[in-house]
Amino acid sequence: MEGLVNAIVNFSNWLWGIPMLVILVGGGLFLTIYLGFFQFRYFGFIMKQTFGKIFDRSHKGEGTVSPFQAATAALASTIGASNIVGVPVAIAFGGPGAVFWMWITALIGCASKFCEIVLGIKYREKNELNEYVGGPMYYLSKGLKAPWVGTLFAFFLMLEIVPSVATQTVSLVQTAGTIGIPSWATGVIIAVLVGIVVYGGIKRITQVTEKLVPFMATLYVVGAIIIIIINIKNLPGVIAMIFKHAFTPAAAKGGFAGAAIAQAMRWGIARGVYSNEAGMGTAPIAHATAVTDHPARQAMWGVFEIVVDTLIVCTVTALVVLTTGLYETIPAAEAASIPARAFQQLMGNTLGGGIVTLSIFLFVLSTIIVIIFYGEKQAEYLFGIRFSKIMRVVYLVAIFLGAYGGIEFLYNFLDILLATIIIPNMIGLIVMRKEVRELKDEFFRNPNYYPRSNTK
Template sequence: MENFINAVINFSNWLWGIPMLVILVGGSIFLTIKLGFFQFKYFPFIMKETFGKMFKKSEGEGTVTPFQAATAALASTIGAANIVGVPVAIAYGGPGAVFWMWIVALIASAAKFSEITLGIKYRELNEEGEHVGGPMYFLSKGIKSSLGKVLGIIFSFFLMLEIIPSIATQSASAAQTAATINIPSWITGCALVILVGLVVFGGIKKIANFTEKLVPFMALLYIIGGLIIIIVNITELPKALGLIFKHAFTPFAAVGGIAGAGVAQAIRWGTARGVYSNEAGMGTAPIAHSAAITDHPARQAMWGIFEIVVDTLIVCTITALVVLVSGVYKTVPIDQAASMPAVAFQQLLGNTLGGGIATISMLLFVLSTIIVIAYYGKTQAEFLFGAKFSNVMVIIYLLSIILGVYGGIEFLYNFLDILLATIIIPNMIGLLILSDEVKDLKDEFFKNPKYYNPSK
């Protein structure tokens, strides 16, 4: 078993080196150039259309509101990776991994915009009258050859499988954090199974209503708690930022809970954790966004950039700074890296309040993520094998919660990264092939005063 685990880790490290950098980052750079660096050029307008219009009624066809679709997608992106994925990346890739997380987020915005745009364009109505879409639809319908159908099936099949270790890593992270305030793993696992099971069978409307209320609350709770720690340790902030920028380009020597890491490891862990956190290029976001009420695909796609800002540039950054300014990276063992934020909260606010904030935030993040990704997996199973089999997969997903609370976190993350690559590759191939369609839709939106009017 040890040889198998080592083989998985070694292959994962190789795969998330040059190969995935070329596919994901290279593909996102191509899309950024193709779309005229729109995520930078129109950034103020995009923020005004998202942050500024969260609760505005939308026009057009769809099943749920744009904000509900965004919070459903955010429920998947704001998860354990924001609290424990970041310290794991720092532990194995050094502080410089945070810098590469930022870079991937900014560049990969083009990929997320593209996949949501195509998701809206090629969405369909299912038997229940709900709008459904995602890569499995735009790959098979948009690419006019057998390649499109093959890519759609590959994406759908491997996403269905990828959800299993993804859920396991979420529950493993929750169990580690809950253990810091002496909650047994079996209790954490059973509670998650019951809560997820109650919501996930309800479909996208029930999930959207649930996440619309939960996501803003859980994000604000964690952000406020993290900012308190950063402010109290404000004198350490310049040093923390210095570590991030310096060790993005220079090796980091082993210290406390951080392994010695070279630049390649910083890039590898920063890229992988950044992608898993904000899901840009993964193809999962358009599954949620395809249900949104909107008058144009590009308008809804801007919510994808909103997600990246909230998820990576705000929440993940706060976690990284909490870990670095508090100094817990010097004391917490590397095999317990996931608990670093919880330890930082406890050091400042005490075991009860600090541990409670960290644990509640983690459990809410994990709960919302598992609910949404289980729905993603269910839709893939339905797309491939029909509605009855999709319910079987939901049961398997619920069982993977229990599996996760007893799994080794490094092995789970490395195995997850391998499956993550199997869905990113067909999705990115499709985005590149269909990039002309995305460009046409982007131009149609931003060159038409009906849609793009910065003065309003």
């Protein structure tokens, strides 16, 4: 058994090295070029239509929830504990230059996320409850004209959610344990809270995420910005280091072992890929429920998500790590603790540690709520609404098992299962790229959607 586990782990590590980075980043770069670098050309307009429309309640078109609610549901899945603990690990092994490559990967990923949301809206359907449903399982089946590919995507994502929920729960248990809450209590609390939300369906989920996501992101970002301001004298040098060491090796200093250019690229690209889920096919499941008058309009919220998740939340974490200089004094093995230590250093153990602990708790809790919804939609696609309710119970049980332990073996399959949904999704996006470009052009060439004043 141990030999099998080691073989699985080794294969997973290889798969999530160069192969998956090539598929996700290479595919995103290809789509960026094919779509005419739209995320750069129309960036200002996209920000006006997203950040500028957060409080707008007048929406044209059909759908189940508001565009912002759909976006916060997708964001709830992407903004997780790794935004706090994953970034310092990337810097510890890749150096300051890793941050530059994280930014580049995020900007490229905008094209992949735009494509999958456009297709998610185009091929969405109404279910038995008269709610809109969509995602890769629908556009791979109908758009790619390969029902078996859509079925495989849905099946593997449905399975992937089980260990994913359990691993997220472990993060919460570990976080709660730092303030003395026992594992069993954490498991009960999480299962009850998540159960109350997910049993209300997509409308209740989005009602929760539209309030929870802005609160938890603001809480953490404001705290991080305060730390950056306290260390503002170091900021110019940090920015210079980020750009310098993206193209030159970073020398060892203190507890930092140094990093070559290849390491900066590897860790920065990996963090950019993992943080915003661009190309993974999960975001369009949430966005397919949105009220919208055109697929491209809702797809702009995908760019918004990447800006919030990677260019804001991950970036402030990186600047906290770098401006405080803690990455040079804390060993790489303990890098994940750097943000918490930075907060505690400035605000004291109770307040500083409390903010990071609460942030991680809310980040992970919101992720669990939304990924269970994703899993239910796969079960619904495969076997109907009744079976999706059975899977809901399975996922809630996985929360308990994750809290108590006992299904750690499944964690070894997590990355492999994730690869089985990413590969067909990215292939589908590339094959159906012409449909996306036609809809993108239709939107930006229509003055009713994109006023001529925006071209000046």
